[in-house]
Amino acid sequence: MVLTQSEAKRGMQTRLVAVWQWARDKVRNARLEVKFILIASLIVLALMFVLGLWTTKSIEKAIMKGAGSVGAAYLQTFVEPLISEEDIRTKSLSPEVKAKLDQLLGDSPLGQHVREIKIWNPDASLFYSTAGRKVDREQVFDELKRALTGEVVVSRTMISKHAYSGEERHAEYIEVYAPLVRDNAGKVVLVGEFYERPDYLLAEIAGAWRSTLMIVLLVSVPMLALLYMIVRSGSRLIDDQHTAIRASLRHALELSNQNRRLRLEAERARQEAGKLNEKILDQIGSDLHDGPIQVLTLVKLRLSDMKPSLGGGDTVAVPVEGIGKLLRLVTVVLDEIRNISSGLVLPELDNISLNETILLAVRRHTDLTGNRVAIKGALDVDPSRGHLNICVYRFIQEALINAHRHAPGNVQQLRYGMRRNRIVIAIADIGSPPKAPALAPQRIRLGKLMQKRRIRAFGGKVRTIRRSNGTLVIVVLPLE
Ligand SMILES: Nc1ncnc2c1ncn2[C@@H]1O[C@H](COP(=O)(O)OP(=O)(O)OP(=O)(O)O)[C@@H](O)[C@H]1O
Ligand SMILES: [Mg+2]
Structure with missing residues (x-):
């Protein structure tokens, strides 16, 4: 083409x-x-x-x-x-x-x-x-x-x-x-x-060209090299600053993400706390209703059954046996109310160490139930941690009571210690496998929920592992 x-x-x-x-x-x-x-x-x-x-x-x-x-x-x-x-x-x-x-x-x-x-x-x-x-x-x-x-x-x-x-x-x-x-x-x-x-003219012109080129090159090459180095170091500085800006932007984004996550977490915790408060109030209400109120109703019935004495006047004739029964009922009510309130406050934990708190929780459990708990471990933590003490105490109390209540014949064990600035506590019951939860609709199951909530408030985590021969509950609590 x-x-x-x-x-x-x-x-x-x-x-x-x-x-x-x-x-x-x-x-x-x-x-x-x-x-x-x-x-x-x-x-x-x-x-x-x-x-x-x-x-x-x-x-x-x-x-x-x-x-x-x-x-x-x-x-x-x-x-x-x-x-x-x-x-x-x-x-x-x-x-x-x-x-x-x-x-x-x-x-x-x-x-x-x-x-x-x-x-x-x-x-x-x-x-x-x-x-x-x-x-x-x-x-x-x-x-x-x-x-x-x-x-x-x-x-x-x-x-x-x-x-x-x-x-x-x-x-x-x-x-x-x-x-x-x-x-x-x-x-x-x-x-x-x-x-x-024109020979000499041409020779002069060529010479002038050569010397002009030489002079300009001799002056400009070192000058260019020097300027190049300055510009290069400036350009590197700009690169470094770019990298730093990018890193801080990434950091800021991470922080903002973390903030968002924390906000959501706080929101969830707030809602959870609201629901839990309702449940706790429910629990206290039903405890009062099922215990002291029932007994007080009985006391009231007995009191209203009392008739004025035959001799007339303002006195009431009460058989000694009746007074004894009333006294026993009132004692039961007092004990129940004391039990309820002792479950709400724990002033004795304020000034003791974490180690002592663990031992106290186990001792009380043994006093109440007669179960012996095998303990192993040691902690060396600053004693002034009142809130952490309450958290640990409640956790151990609930775990041991659960083992006692839901796996009665099992041997109870407690191990604790520190790992990478975190407290680790493991409570196990060993023997027969855990039973399926009994259907008892009138009772609200609060124990594990409360455990989880308390531990999470301190930034820790709880895991319950159901094994073929019992249950293992592990908590990891950061100290910071
Ligand atoms: N050590 C355990 N062995 C076997 N089952 C367990 C053990 N711990 C908990 N469970 C099961 O998990 C369920 C939930 O326990 P949770 O402590 O929340 O409720 P609860 O003990 O029944 O009531 P409470 O609110 O008085 O604690 C229990 O009903 C029980 O079936
Ligand atoms: Mg329980």
Whole structure:
């Protein structure tokens, strides 16, 4: 398939655009110090180029000016004396003069510099050229006009003014136009043109380029390296700060999540506490109703059964046996109420250690039930932890009572100790397997619920493990 020229051009354009976009994305995503070094290098390159251009232009100007005065002096000193008035009138040079002019361009040191001499008439026709007459008549050009007014004009052969030979144009000679011969009135009648080799000019320009490049490189490379290091350390600092900001943001998010969790937990605990309070009130109410109120009802019945004594008056005759029964009933009521209230408050735990609290709970249980509990363990904890004491006491009391009540014949064991700044207490009953809970709808089961709630309030955890030969209850309580 043959691509048309416009299609090929369009393909090239798309490729260029793709390369440009790729480079732009690369630079945009590059690190700060890489961006800096790229841009700074571009600026230094541009600076190098501008400085080089400026220096070479200045040198070229100076050299051309020098060449102008040398050329004018050369023409006036060596060429002008050779041309006689006769030559001007006949508009041609005698062979002797031509030979002399050719000699001037020969092997002499000056001749090495000067390549050609042309002599122009004011009408832009060539009076004489050492390279042979190539043109007869030209348009009057600007440089010639200026030379005719007495000015020395310097230019280069690659800027076209009149017809040049291929060699003249290619060698890019420096050309100097200067007034050569004036008439008596001072009017310029012949203009000399002088072609000089540009070698020394080109050498100077190349040298200037080289030294400008060297100077700019010598100054800018260390400066760029230093700046690069500064920018790189700044960029690293920014990176470190980014990382720190990200870490603290993550931390803040974690904290906010934790806060939310805690808030939900607190809300749940509050609701649970409300429900539990209701249950406890229920329990106290039913304990009072089923115990003391029943007995007091009995006492009231007995009292109302009492009749006034036969003798009349305000006295009541009560048999001794009746009083004894009443006294027993009142004692039972008092005991029950005392039991209920002793279950609510525990002032004796305030000033004892955790170790003593555990031992006290076990001792009381043994006193009440007659069960012996095998204890093993030791704790060395600061004694001033009244609330923790109550929590531990209630936990042990409930666990032991449960074992006594729900697994009567089992051997009871208690182990405790510290592990990684946490108190661990394990209560087990060993013997027959736990029975399925008896259906007793009138009784609210509060024990384990209360246990869990108390332990959770201290940041701890309870686990009940039902095994084939009994039940194991473990609590882990952090000390902080
Ligand atoms: N050591 C144990 N062995 C066997 N079953 C147990 C044991 N501990 C608890 N249970 C079972 O778990 C149930 C819940 O116990 P929980 O202590 O909450 O209630 P409760 O003892 O019946 O009543 P209370 O509110 O007076 O404590 C018990 O009814 C019982 O069936
Ligand atoms: Mg219980």
